[in-house]
Amino acid sequence: MVTTAEPKARAPLTRGRIVRAAVHYIDTHGLAGLSMHKLGAELDVKAMSLYKYVANKGDLLDGVVEQLWLEVENAAAATSDWREGYRSFAQALRETVHRHPNAASLITSQGIMPEPALRCIRAHITAACKAGVPKARAYAWLRTIASYALGTALNDVAWGSGQAGCRPSTASELVRPGVPRDLADVAEVFCGQSDPDAQFELGLGLMLRGISP
Template identity: 35%
Template sequence: MAANRARGQRAGLTRQAVLQAALQLVDGEGMKALSMRRLGAELGVEAMTVYHHVPNKSALLDGVIEQVVAEAVPPEFGAATWREDLSSYAYALVTALGAHPHAVPLLLSRPAMTPRNLRTMEAVVGMLHEAGFPLPRTLDILYSLTSFVVGHAAAQAGRVDGAGSIATVDPDAYPLLVGAARQAGENAADARFDFALHALLAGFEGELSDVPTVV
């Protein structure tokens, strides 16, 4: 038994440990550094050993997304109001993405339908449906919210700050734009996130008020 394990798996190595090591590698050196061979070296095993825990590179990338998203899951959806739950999830997700900026492009490019991520989506959909949203609308809300959060995180990861750039252009040619950007201040990106999230949630709430009441 020990010989078989030596050929296939290192004692104590798990899928979770592999994915955590992969995320740490991405955090430290970016996506280009992530390969099965390099990951095996980081873990002290042969590259083939990694395949016992993640079958291919695609599954590894999905697993990296899973690790990031897992950091954003509130303890229990449905414990508060749907607006509070969605707000908490949005802030937790943007914080997690901010902690792993090199992983943000992955969330823009692949759905990562791992069982763990699907359970999170199921919980959000269930919470929203219980609050009264029609079942198809729950997915509209989930995707709208996550697209907004990931887009904001991508801009921050790329150090793209429209207001910061606008503040440096010619104020004589664009007085209103420059004035607005300068008045926004240093924390414009955070304030903009708060504003947009509030607007999204208010829009969702308006949608809920239009749902016919079933007698």
């Protein structure tokens, strides 16, 4: 007697599943290629089925931003040592951008602050205030550190994709033909020998050491 295996049940659609699939699609194929039709095909459903959970593509992209911030929140728990908490927040933000380079620009371009971002920020601000940091300073310092982390990470991503910038390269790639050798040597050291990870930690350390209640 020949038996046939029953078809594997399809996981039900949810907003979370759709958003996670969108992040994976963008990671794999790039942001420009994302469409509701293509995402539906990835999930093996018709595109119209997605609209029960996301209002439109803009809403979907807002969900992607929320998912990125959820990764930051999960990796950067606040601690009683607020400086270390701020450090972990900056590192988690940078690592999330590096993990999702094709989607990272949405963090700024979508113009939203999703709940995971707000919860994470509130937790770190609360920890700093409990340690005696005035609330206005706690916000200003975390805002500055977040801008630093996000800006350097987006630059890393841009330069890593071949766009112009001060990235590790040989002098011949960094300067125009005919530039004097002594100036080419400056480019070789200043940019060509740069270490983005070490540079980020240096800047972050300087910022954290330089602030006090």
